[in-house]
Amino acid sequence: MPDTAYVELNPPSLEGKVSEAEWETRVNLAAAFRVAYHFGWNNTILNHFSARVEGEPEHFVMNPQGLGWHEITASSLIKSDYQGNDLSESDYRLAPAGRNFHSAILDARRDLACVMHVHPTAGIVISATEEGLLPIDQTSSMLWGKVAYHEFEGLAQEAEEGPRIIADLGDNMMMIMRNHGLLTVGRTIAEGFALLHRLVSCCETQAQLMATGSKFTLVPEDVCKVTQAQMYERYQGRPGGDLEWQMYRRLAEKLDPGYRS
DSSP: OOOTTOOOSSOOOOTTTSOHHHHHHHHHHHHHHHHHHHHTSOOSSOOEEEEEETTEEEEEEEOOTTOOTTTOOTTTSEEEETTSOBOSOOSOOOOHHHHHHHHHHHHHOTTOOEEEEEOOHHHHHHHTSSSOSOOOSHHHHHHTTOEEEEOOOSSTTOTTHHHHHHHHHTTOSEEEETTTEEEEEESSHHHHHHHHHHHHHHHHHHHHHHHTTOOOOOOOHHHHHHHHHHHHHHHTTSOOOHHHHHHHHHHHHHHOGGGGO
């Protein structure tokens, strides 16, 4: 980490100095940080998004320790490998908690392109409930039975926790980390972000409904299955989120096109 007297928020642009595929990965991931900040999913220097560099299966990029998500740019992301080696020339480093389980997931699941982890208030609320996420509306019905759970083990900075997170995740794309937060993975950044948006939104809806103190009804299991089939038929096995991502990129441009620097 740099000394507090020297914080370089605008590192030299890496555009043209890295492959086109890496640059596109960096730009998309930087956009994800800016939009996530806008949505209020994270307003500290904590939590992480990571993405595998296309064409470089052994390398990924991730936000460095010390930058707020509203400050992250494509060039400030740190490139690393699964052995813990930072490959970017930067005053910043990756936080152990993020590096360990993000790199473990990307290394073990070569079908994935990204890992996203946040601590939004509603997500923490639902992560602390015994029942977890409930099917109470259309969106949560689509997620029914598709969300994994991982028990809290303390700060997620121990390398040996990675395999347990992977085992609990299984072939799911979303996870509620008990008493901790939310995690999604995706075959593309677009898919991972779209899933995260749905998961956060469902937690917000459930938390607000619980706060009313009223009794509420659940969507029946058979209707959840029908709703899921309708959604997954639309994608036919392809990664989802592409249309949403085009909108999110436009939002990132409107918020601050500097994320592309």
